[in-house]
């Protein structure tokens with residue numbers, strides 16, 4: 001019986017350098033503890049010690065999973081161990097190479113492309129990596145020509161939040177099965193940078209409204225994640241949280257495995273004083289700590 005999702009951080013190295021990288025704190029902690037990159041054998045042991053029959057979806061996360069030398073071996077072994085639903089979250093840059101894209105296509109796993117802007121000037125500024133946008137677009141074009149559907153994830157932040165409708169319009173030509181927009185988490189971002197990265201929450205409802213209207217025009221499935229109910233207001237149906245069926249078990253080498261119960265991120269979210277009288281309080285996960293409200 002399916003009981004949870006399993007997320008394995010299979011490495012911290014990345015060919016992007018996103019200003020909002022949520023793995024920064026984990027990566028720094030591991031480096032401080034002298035924990036090196038996880039080996040293929042260690043990943044195999046994690047896959048063996050978990051019961052694939054209890055796992056709904058196996059997420060392979062980074063860093064950037066596709067740059068790992070053992071990337072395809074990890075997928076192959078997960079399949080041998082009967083993990084039937086495998087998802088990889090990628091910045092898509094390696095997929096610019098058609099041979100690589102074809103090899104990935106043949107694995108028939110689920111792909112989530114991280115797309116943070118509709119133009120290079122925004123995406124590359126956020127990834128702090130020149131050409132990352134152009135390579136990602138080539139990768140998505142390759143998958144489109146192979147006929148493989150994928151989903152996308154956009155981290156909503158101060159630099160791109162005004163352009164979500166443009167991102168929807170740009171991505172709609174790929175017809176992703178889902179376009180997800182996730183409110184940036186302050187976890188791991190240095191205090192001095194926070195106000196340059198966190199979008200103003202008060203302006204988000206009008207952006208959600210424009211985004212939903214654009215998505216309807218393109219008949220595109222969109223969802224928002226980590227945007228509190230009081231911001232979503234009448235667009236509650238567009239919250240991704242209600243789609244979650246399973247808890248997340250997250251495995252990071254050297255750190256004790258931890259379980260995010262019902263995806264509430266309880267340690268990382270807060271309920272500020274305005275929540276006290278809120279009728280939605282009981283059903284709401286709250287707001288990322290670090291936001292001003």
Ligand code: SF4
Pocket residue numbers: 228229230231271272274275278279280281282284285286287
């Ligand atoms: S509980 Fe707080 S964060 Fe949640 S909807 Fe109410 S006011 Fe917003």
